[in-house]
Amino acid sequence: MHVRGIEFYSGIGGLHLALRQSRLAGSPVKAFDWDQTACQVYAANYGAKTISRTDISTLSAVDLLCLHADLWLLSPSCQPYTVLNPSARGEADPRAKSFLHLIDHVLPDLAAQDSHPRYMLIENVAGFQDSTTRRYLVNTLRRLGYVIAEFLLSPVQFGIPNSRLRYYLLAKIPPLRFYGIQESDIDRVHDKIPGARLDIPVHLLREYMDPALADEIFLRHKVPDRILSKWGRLFDIVLPSGRRSCCFTRGYTQLVERAGSILQLNEGLDTTEVFDKFLEAQSRGNEDAVRILDQLRLRYFTPSELLRIFRFEEPESSQGFVWPLNISLKSKYRLIGNSVNVEVVRHLIDYLFNDEDYFNMPKSQFQRTFIVGCGCTAFIKPRGLRTTEDMGLEAGTKALLDAGITYDEVETAFVGYCYGDSTSGQRALYGLGMTGIPITNVNNNCSTGSTALFHANNAVKSGLVDCALALGFERMAPGSLGTNFPDRPPPTLLFNKRTVALEETLSSGTNFGPGAPRMFGNAGQEYMDKFGAEVKHLAMIAAKNHAHSVKNPYSQFRSGWTVDQVLQAPKITAQLTKFMCSPTSDGAACCIVASEDFVHAHRLENQAIEIVAQGLETDEPVAYDTQSPMEVVGYGMSKRCADKVFKAAGFADGQRDLVGVVELHDCFSANELIMYPALGLCAPDEAHKMVERGDNTYGGKYVVNPSGGLEAKGHPLGATGLGMHFYITMQLREWAGPMQAPGLFDIADKRGKYGLVHNIGIGGAVVVSLLRRPEFYKTGGSDGKARLGYNHAHECRPVTLADVDKVKSKKSSKFVLQHAKL
Numbered sequence: 001m002h003v004r005g006i007e008f009y010s011g012i013g014g015l016h017l018a019l020r021q022s023r024l025a026g027s028p029v030k031a032f033d034w035d036q037t038a039c040q041v042y043a044a045n046y047g048a049k050t051i052s053r054t055d056i057s058t059l060s061a062v063d064l065l066c067l068h069a070d071l072w073l074l075s076p077s078c079q080p081y082t083v084l085n086p087s088a089r090g091e092a093d094p095r096a097k098s099f100l101h102l103i104d105h106v107l108p109d110l111a112a113q114d115s116h117p118r119y120m121l122i123e124n125v126a127g128f129q130d131s132t133t134r135r136y137l138v139n140t141l142r143r144l145g146y147v148i149a150e151f152l153l154s155p156v157q158f159g160i161p162n163s164r165l166r167y168y169l170l171a172k173i174p175p176l177r178f179y180g181i182q183e184s185d186i187d188r189v190h191d192k193i194p195g196a197r198l199d200i201p202v203h204l205l206r207e208y209m210d211p212a213l214a215d216e217i218f219l220r221h222k223v224p225d226r227i228l229s230k231w232g233r234l235f236d237i238v239l240p241s242g243r244r245s246c247c248f249t250r251g252y253t254q255l256v257e258r259a260g261s262i263l264q265l266n267e268g269l270d271t272t273e274v275f276d277k278f279l280e281a282q283s284r285g286n287e288d289a290v291r292i293l294d295q296l297r298l299r300y301f302t303p304s305e306l307l308r309i310f311r312f313e314e315p316e317s318s319q320g321f322v323w324p325l326n327i328s329l330k331s332k333y334r335l336i337g338n339s340v341n342v343e344v345v346r347h348l349i350d351y352l353f354n355d356e357d358y359f360n361m362p363k364s365q366f367q368r369t370f371i372v373g374c375g376c377t378a379f380i381k382p383r384g385l386r387t388t389e390d391m392g393l394e395a396g397t398k399a400l401l402d403a404g405i406t407y408d409e410v411e412t413a414f415v416g417y418c419y420g421d422s423t424s425g426q427r428a429l430y431g432l433g434m435t436g437i438p439i440t441n442v443n444n445n446c447s448t449g450s451t452a453l454f455h456a457n458n459a460v461k462s463g464l465v466d467c468a469l470a471l472g473f474e475r476m477a478p479g480s481l482g483t484n485f486p487d488r489p490p491p492t493l494l495f496n497k498r499t500v501a502l503e504e505t506l507s508s509g510t511n512f513g514p515g516a517p518r519m520f521g522n523a524g525q526e527y528m529d530k531f532g533a534e535v536k537h538l539a540m541i542a543a544k545n546h547a548h549s550v551k552n553p554y555s556q557f558r559s560g561w562t563v564d565q566v567l568q569a570p571k572i573t574a575q576l577t578k579f580m581c582s583p584t585s586d587g588a589a590c591c592i593v594a595s596e597d598f599v600h601a602h603r604l605e606n607q608a609i610e611i612v613a614q615g616l617e618t619d620e621p622v623a624y625d626t627q628s629p630m631e632v633v634g635y636g637m638s639k640r641c642a643d644k645v646f647k648a649a650g651f652a653d654g655q656r657d658l659v660g661v662v663e664l665h666d667c668f669s670a671n672e673l674i675m676y677p678a679l680g681l682c683a684p685d686e687a688h689k690m691v692e693r694g695d696n697t698y699g700g701k702y703v704v705n706p707s708g709g710l711e712a713k714g715h716p717l718g719a720t721g722l723g724m725h726f727y728i729t730m731q732l733r734e735w736a737g738p739m740q741a742p743g744l745f746d747i748a749d750k751r752g753k754y755g756l757v758h759n760i761g762i763g764g765a766v767v768v769s770l771l772r773r774p775e776f777y778k779t780g781g782s783d784g785k786a787r788l789g790y791n792h793a794h795e796c797r798p799v800t801l802a803d804v805d806k807v808k809s810k811k812s813s814k815f816v817l818q819h820a821k822l
Contacts, residue, residue: 003019003024003026003070003071003119003353004029004067004068004069004070004071005019005026005027005028005029005069005070005071005072005073006028006029006030006031006032006064006067006069006071006072006073006117007028007030007031007032007073007074008031008032008033008056008072008073008074008075008076008102009032009033009056009074009075009076009077009099010028010031010032010033010038010039010042010051010075011033011035011038011042011075011335011338011339011340012038012041012042012045012312012335012336012339013031013041013042013045013046014075014310014312014339014340014341014342014345015028015073015075015121015123015340015345016028016031016042016046016050017311017312017342018073018340018342018343018345018346018348018349019071019073019349020775021342021346021775021776022346022349022350022353022775023349023350023353023368023775024349024353025749025751025775027046027050028050028073029050029067029069030050030052030067030069031046031050031051031052032051032052032054032056032059033051033053033054033056034053034054034055034056035335036053037327037331037335038335038338039051039052039053040324040327041322041323041324041327041335044322044323044324045321045322055098056098056099056101056102057097057098057101059101059102059106060105060106060109061105061106061109061110061113061115064106064110065110065113065115068115069117070117070118070119071117071118071119071120071121072117072119072120072121073120073121074099074102074120074121074122074123075122075123075124075340076096076098076099076122076124077095077096077099078124078125078128079093079095080092080093080095080096080131080133081124081125081127081128081131081133082125082127090131090132090133091131091132091133091136096133099133100133100136103136103137103140103141104136104140107140107144108140108144111144111145116144116173118172118173118176119170119171119172119173119176119352119353120141120146120169120170120171120172121168121169121170121171121345121348121349121352122137122168122169122170122171123166123167123168123340123345124166124167125166125167126152126165126166126167127167128167129150129152129167129189134167134169137169138150138169141171145173145174146171146172146173147171147172147173147174147176147177147178147186148169148170148171148186149169149170149171149178149181149190150167150168150169150170150188150189150190151167151168151169151170151189151190151191151192151193151348152165152166152167152168152189152190152191153165153166153168153191153192153193153344153348154166154344155309155311155341155343155344156202156244157192157196157198157200157344158200158343158344158347159200159201159202159203159600159601160202160203160309160311160341160343161202161203161204161205161208161242161243161244161245161309162244162245162246162247162248162309162341163244163245163246163247164247164248164341165247166340166341166344167189168344168345168348170348170351170352172352178194178351179194179195179351179354180194180195181194193347193348193351194351195351195367196347196351196597197597197601199601200597200600200601201601202243202244203243204240204241204242204243205238205239205240205241205242205243205244205245205263206240206241208305208308208309209240209263209305210302210304210305214265217299217302218265218297218299220302221299221300221301221302222298222299222300223235223262223298223299223300225290227256228290228293228298229282229289229290231256231257232275232278232290232293232298233275233279234256234257235256235261235262235298236260236261236262237261237262237263237264237271237296237298238261238262238263238264239263239264239267240263240265240267241267245260245261245301245309246258246260246261247260248260248261248301248306248309248310248336248337249337250333250334250335250337250338251334251337252300252301252306252333252336252337253300253329253330253333254330254333260301260337261301262298262299262300262301263298263299263300263301264296264297264298265296265297265298265299266295266296266297269295269296271296274292274293274295274296275293277292278290278292278293303323303329303332303333303336304321306333306336307321307336310336310339310340310341310342311341311342311343311346312336312339312342366461366462366463367460367461367462367463367595367596367597368461368595368596368610368774369457369460369461369593369594369595369610369611370593370594370595370596370599370604370608370609370610370611370774371591371592371593371608371609371611371725371729371771372402372403372592372593372594372598372599372602372604372607372608373399373400373401373402373403373404373405373590373591373592373784374398374399374402374589374590374591374592374722374725374726374729374730375394375395375396375397375398375399375400375401375402375589375590375726375792376395376398376554376587376588376589376590376719376722376723376726376792376796377391377394377395377554377587377588377589377719377796378553378554378555378556378587378796379554379555379556379585379586379587379713379714379715379716379719379723380556380585380586380587380714381478381556381583381585381586382475382476382477382478382584382585382586383478383586384475384586385586386475386586386821387475387821388417388420388424388427388428388473388474388475388588389424389427389428389431389820390820390821390822391428391473391475391586391587391588391719392415392425392428392429392431392471392473392588392590393428393431393432393799393804393820393822394588394798394799394822395471395473395588395589395590395719395722396428396429396431396432396469396471396590397432397799397803397804397807398590398788398792398799398803399469399590399591399592400432400592400807401784401787401788401803401806401807402592402607402784402787402788402792403592403594403602403604403784404602404604404782404784404787405467405592405602405807406433406806406807406808406809406810407429407432407433407435407807407808407809407812408433408435408809408810408811409467410435410437410467410468410469410592411437411459411465411466411467411468412437412438412439412440412456412459412464412465412468412469413425413429413437413438413439413440413456413468413469413470413471414439414440414441414442414452414453414455414456414459414468414469414470414471415428415429415439415440415441415442415452415470415471415472415473415718416441416442416443416444416448416449416451416452416470416471416472416473416718416719416721416722417441417442417443417448417472417473417474417717417718418443418445418448418474418717418718419474419475419476419477419484419717420474420475420718422441423441424441425439425440425441425442425471426439426441428471428473428588429469429471430813430816431804431808431812431816431817431820432804432807432808432809432812433808433809433810433811433812434809434811434812434813434816435809435811436811440455442455444761444763444765445492445717445761445762445763445764445765446665446667446715446717446720446759446760446761446762447616447665447721447759447760447761447765447766447767448472448717448718448720448721448761449470449472449589449717449718449719449720449721449722449723449724449759450616450720450721450722450724450725450757450759450767450769451616451721451765451767452470452471452472452718452721452722453470453591453593453614453721453722453725453767453769454614454616454767455470456468456469456470456591456593457470457593457611457614459593460593460594460595463595466594466595466597466598467592467593467594467595467598468592468593468594469590469591469592469593470590470591470592470593470722471588471589471590471722472588472589472590472716472718472719472720472721472722472723473587473588473589473716473718473719474585474586474587474588474716474717474718474719475586475716476584476585476586476716476717477584478584479584480514480515480516480517480584481514481515481516481584491763492515492762492763494624495519495623495632495633495762495763495764496515496518496519498623498624498632499518499519499522499523499629499632499633500518502522502627502628502629502632503522503629505526505627505629506522506525506526506529506629507525507528507529508525508574508575511525511573511574511575512573512574513572513573513574513576514572516667516668516762517572517573517576517581517668518573519629519632519633519762520576520633520667520668520670520671521572521573521574521575521576521668521670522575522629522632523629523630523632523633523635523670523671523674524538524575524576524668524669524670524671524673524674525574525575525629525670526628526629526630527630527670527673527674527687527688528575530685531684531685531687531688532688533673533687533688534688535567535575536563536567537673537687537688537691537692538575538576538580538669538670538673539563539566539567539577539580539669540563540691540692541580541666541669541672541673541691541696542561542566542577542579542580542669542711543561543562543563543565543566544691544696544697544704544705545666545669545672545705545708545709545711545712546559546560546561546566546579546708546711546712547560547697548697548705548706548707548708548709548712548739549707549708549709549712549713550708551737551738551739551794552707552708552712552713552739552794553794553795553796554707554713554723554796555707555708555712555713555714556583556585556712556713556714557583557708557712557713557714558708558712561579565579566579566580575670576668576669576670579711580668580669580670580711581667581668581711582666582667582668582709582710582711582714582715583714583715584715584716585714585715585716586716587714587716587719587723588716588718588719589719589720589722589723589725589726590722591722591725591726591729593611594608596774600776603781603782605774605776605777605778606777606778606779606780606781606783607733607783607784608774608777609728609729609732609733609755609771609772609773609774610771610772610773610774611769611770611771612649612754612770612771612772613645613646613648613649613769613770614645614767614768614769614770615641615642615644615645615648615767615768616641616765616766616767617637617638617640617641617644617765617766617768618637618764618765618766619634619637619764620636620637620640622636623636623637623764630674633671633674633760633762634760634762634764634766635674635675635678636678637760637764637765637766638675638678638679638758638760638766638768639677639678639679639680641766641767641768642678642679642680642758642768643680645768645769645770646680646770649754649770654680656679656680656681658747658753658754659681659702659753659754659755659756659770660702660703660741660743660744660752660753660754660755661702661703661704661706661728661731661732661741661744661753661755661756662679662681662702662703662704662705662755662756662757662758663704663705663706663707663709663724663725663727663728663755663756663757663758664676664679664704664705664709664756664758665710665720665724665758665759665760666705666709666710666711667710667711667715667760668711669711671760672696672704672705672709673687673688673691674687675758675760676690676696676704679756679758679768681702681704682695698741698742699742703741703742706727706731706736706739706740706741707723707724707727707739717761720759721757721759721767724757724758724759725757725769725771727739728755728756728757728769728771729755729771730793730794731744731755732744732752732755732771732772732773733793735785735791735793735794736793736794737791737793737794737795738794739793739794750773750775750777751772751773751774751775751777752772752773753772754770754771754772755770755771755772756768756769756770756771757769757771798822799822800822801817801820801822804817804820804822
């Protein structure tokens with residue numbers, strides 16, 4: 001997604017940062033301001049090339065045409081309109097001149113050339129909505145064809161402990177429209193963003209305070225005695241444990257009333273009682289009366305604390321924003337007081353661009369979705385050692401502990417398995433609770449786990465729920481895959497018939513072996529015949545995966561077979577040896593999907609990974625009606641699905657450079673080979689060359705299957721897809737330890753590269769997912785590693801009943817848990 005924005009009245013870059021942190025993740029192409037100090041600070045943080053110290057009243061349409069902007073961000077001077085300024089003159093104020101010039105001259109001139117921005121965001125002080133300037137602005141925008149939405153919003157509505165009511169106007173060109181606003185509401189100033197959550201908990205002020213050197217900070221920012229003696233009773237005094245502060249203005253520390261709150265560090269004292277004693281002593285002429293106030297430990301908020309409240313920096317952060325060395329403390333307070341609240345503007349930008357034309361989304365009301373918790377069992381040989389309900393309980397418990405929630409917060413669940421009786425999903429989840437939620441059992445062959453996640457994701461994405469759980473497990477029989485229903489033909493029968501019929505078109509001729517490896521062996525042979533690949537390339541893929549699995553404690557096989565050992569293993573088909581084939585396995589995996597509101601409400605910004613795009617595709621007639629064994633096993637199905645998912649994520653056709661790590665369905669090494677081009681990771685004839693270059697492993701272009709893939713870590717059908725998402729989530733959190741793919745965050749975009757998941761099942765269905773860190777991701781604080789007591793990304797431990805007790809529902813059955821064997 002790319003947007004070209006211009007920032008007017010840029011100050012120290014609040015609008016810039018909000019755009020960068022929005023779902024657009026963009027940056028203005030140009031910024032204008034006249035304040036020399038503000039421009040200096042802006043340049044230090046965002047680069048000198050973007051900022052231009054310019055008198056905005058001198059700009060013309062000609063100056064802006066070359067920028068080709070489709071977004072204007074404006075925060076004009078508020079002094080002409082503030083209720084705190086008794087001499088405010090509105091549009092007659094000289095400080096309003098430049099803004100009126102933009103609206104009265106520059107914007108219409110651009111519109112006359114059809115070069116005006118499609119989107120606008122304007123911020124100003126509460127009170128602007130009653131000004132003649134606002135009426136003129138609205139009339140001009142409507143005359144130029146814009147639809148508008150107006151708001152009065154405060155940071156406290158977004159969980160920030162600060163009351164700073166501000167006016168915002170959003171505008172866009174039809175047919176774009178504003179979600180949730182009817183034509184009858186066009187003149188209304190709204191007090192919330194349509195669709196926004198209303199019950200976001202407000203954080204404690206303590207979370208925004210400087211973390212260290214408390215005494216030094218106090219001495220540096222202590223309210224002076226002369227101020228306390230004369231004006232102390234007029235201050236708005238707040239506590240670190242409080243959840244409010246009043247509006248901080250450009251006059252903070254220079255003015256007392258209505259300039260911003262001060263902190264009382266000693267929370268054990270009653271403020272009113274202490275001030276009463278002070279005033280009494282002062283009235284008696286006690287010259288040292290102000291010493292009575294010392295015990296309250298009153299100080300100003302520091303600039304870094306205000307930056308966190310204004311969301312220029314994250315809470316609990318001690319670095320990030322840069323002040324040039326020559327900027328005085330007074331200037332810092334002035335510049336921050338003139339700034340926008342980044343978090344509020346970020347939400348407004350997301351809402352402004354919540355339209356299907358820009359994001360190519362089928363419905364504008366879809367909400368963003370995130371994996372907030374995940375857990376996995378070891379994948380083990382199928383020896384009947386564990387039941388599906390016990391494996392499911394382990395994976396689910398780990399996922400809930402990871403997310404820091406209980407089963408009570410799960411609103412719906414989808415449970416995937418192929419070899420089990422009906423309602424096996426309920427049996428597994430009832431160990432966590434019996435809350436009456438919808439539980440749907442899912443069976444989609446080898447793509448079962450990802451299909452369960454696909455439905456959980458859609459439940460959250462559509463807004464039906466804010467938290468959904470996807471669980472997958474399997475207890476399999478040893479040996480090759482078979483059917484549980486020998487009294488009827490299997491649904492994959494025609495796929496087997498078609499691949500056998502096509503063997504006459506291959507250089508290898510009639511093949512042999514069980515049905516599944518035979519199908520995929522034939523697909524690999526087609527690729528080899530077309531593009532000159534050899535069996536050694538299949539062995540190189542298998543050896544690569546087995547080498548990766550050595551570092552994965554969850555893996556079924558950790559032997560690290562070499563290329564020669566893979567080639568010398570027993571033949572399963574003409575193309576595949578035993579070590580090129582995934583084994584049957586027992587195991588379980590679980591992922592919890594949540595909305596953005598849920599993420600923020602539960603403080604999961606330090607581990608939430610966004611499902612940026614996801615698709616599920618089934619077969620088309622080419623699977624049967626072409627002379628292609630590759631189509632039989634889902635080459636075209638995978639390509640169609642991947643292309644749609646990358647397009648939905650905003651990738652240009654064929655663009656894959658932002659992918660860094662992949663979990664790909666290597667049920668057989670031949671499938672990994674042919675899926676490289678299907679997923680767009682290389683050209684159609686380049687898959688084997690990609691293997692030769694090492695572009696599928698550490699040090700190459702992509703790290704494919706850092707977990708060891710299905711061939712090494714195992715393939716319990718219902719759990720496989722969810723396990724893939726578990727591994728990619730941990731990669732994007734940078735928790736993967738010895739499995740960690742390097743360089744995922746060595747790019748300018750702080751969200752880093754994408755993680756790609758591909759999970760396919762014959763019969764057929766494929767799920768492709770693109771995952772990425774969101775723009776609000778931050779490290780630090782309590783996370784899933786702390787809640788489990790170890791890093792479960794690369795350390796495999798069982799769970800205990802004590803662990804289950806931490807996450808089980810209030811509505812749980814002792815009888816059910818008595819039968820659990822952990």
